[in-house]
Amino acid sequence: MENGRPLESSNPPAIETSDLTRRFGELTAVDRLNLSVAQGTIFGLLGPNGAGKSTIIKMLTTLLRPSAGTARVAGFDVLTAPRAVRRRIGYVPQLLSADGALTGIENLRLSATLYGVPPGEVRARIDEALHFMGLEDAAPRLVRTYSGGMIRRLELAQAMLHRPAVLFLDEPTIGLDPVARSSVWERLVELQKHHGATVFLTTHDMEEAEVLCSELGIMHEGRIAVLGTPQDLKTSVGPQATLNDVFAHYSGGAISEAGEYRNVRTTRSTIRRLG
DSSP: OOTTSOOOSSSOOSEEEEEEEEEETTEEEEEEEEEEEOTTOEEEEEOOTTSSHHHHHHHHTTSSOOSEEEEEETTEETTTOHHHHHHTEEEEOSSOOSOTTSBHHHHHHHHHHHTTOOGGGHHHHHHHHHHHHTOTTTTTSBGGGSOHHHHHHHHHHHHHTTOOSEEEEESTTTTOOHHHHHHHHHHHHHHHHHHOOEEEEEOSOHHHHHHHOSEEEEEETTEEEEEEOHHHHHHHHOTTOOHHHHHHHHHSSOOOSOOOHHHHHHHHHHHHHHO
């Protein structure tokens, strides 16, 4: 396999890492990650704050350079072909990415420009994304008037304009009410089933992980402690185990929204903006 060229296979993984590592001084945030995510699946990465989830996403989306190891996304090496990777991925961060001072359609036009959508296809792509996300009526309004669920759907619409092969989502429904959360879930499932996209998401919501993900990885101290389907992971812990039990068993502690001040501040900021 040559760096910068697609993998030569009839069905290569959408994401593949080999000993992927990231250090910050003496701290190893991600320690020799070996992971393969199949095309057209929804993969969920779970773990307590500080386990390395966001660092992994940043490396896979070319926002952070690995300290060691390799990673290929949509068939391209993140180190030697970062532009090719970026052309083939969408990314919705935890923090608000839509501009509240612009209308929905203005945000989409800006994203189309940034993603390099051909000018002759912009209108059709925007119309398609608005319809898919159920935002046609809201498109002319300022985003600051949107509900939290509408903002998340707009951000998904922005991320899918260039029809990415892989979509990365960092805590996609944090701070949303149950109705808005279910609406986002429905769109993600449709995106995966009908558009063939691979979705890689991080979450602390065990229900979200069980409803959406065909495979899960649970992080513990910079490493993936276990991989498997939600059902297989529950079976590995016990006949009556829930995903909460699985999380506690493999991550070394119970689910908690505590964590560092910076993580708490980020979470609360997101909730306020989406609320």
